[in-house]
Amino acid sequence: MKTNLIKDLICLKCKNNHFHLIERTYDDIEIREGYLECNNCGQKYQIKRGILNTLTDFMVETIRKERNAHKSKNHLTELEKKLYFTEKYILGLPKKGYHPIRPDLWRKTSENFEFLFSKLIQLSINERILDVGTGTCWTSNLFALKGCSVVAIDIDEDIYTGLRSSEIYFASKLSIYFERILGDVCQLPFMNDTFDIVFAHSSIHHAYSLETAVLESARVLRKAGTIIYVADPVVGIYQFFKSKDKNFENAVELGVNETRPSLIRLLRAFRKAKLTPRFYFAKSGYDKMQKALIPQWLSNILIYPILILRGGGVNIIAKKKQYLLISLG
């Protein structure tokens, strides 16, 4: 963590934004070890290996369970972990990713990400981005490579699955840097109006409260800033008549929080945050149909009845047009 991040932080206990550093050690780039202490209530936040921990005293039960599910990593065999949890694997993401249950997941992920930033969003080099639920940090790394100033936040600090994977990216290219915070999307430790973009790659459906996650994303976003939630599921009426999704049920059983909202619930959550979202099919079967048969304007209309009836994976983009009157307290 660098010292210039401190001015953007708030204390999760008392919402004050004045801190001082104690017992700190630095390297050439950042504060590596130490504590950030709130000047008002004395709450301490540890900095370990450069990662600021805002979870310790503010961890809700659902996150504790989800962290344990991540740590057990029992969807991968020991052999798979040896084969895939390597520097080469992390540096090859997203294109060369591996998933034991859905072999085409990373290919689709990579195509969808490319589609998003070539067709839907133009990134400028000085955007300030909060990357929520960054996991292995591959998205944070790509934004940093584009010259953006990035803060990565996740509930997992481990290497190969969580925030410490950043060490591999930093070692691969000396000019690469982004901030890493261990934290919860429903309690973001930032001042209002801090980021140009709040980005979440396939992670908002893991928040224990979708509504709070959207409100918090909107709160920390600057006016005219953009929320970009990528590859999140929307459930349609059809799914109630379909046999149950085994992958989904296994993940829930492991302790992973999975929210499958309807389009109506998503629209309500955004409206509560005074945002009007636009929905785009994530790269999938529907996207092929969209590309081959129907023009974009028609797809923009058809997506609503299709999502209500059939559901599907979506990219959601919402601009903040006004300041939110949300109290920090």
Ligand SMILES: [Zn+2]
């Ligand atoms: Zn405090």
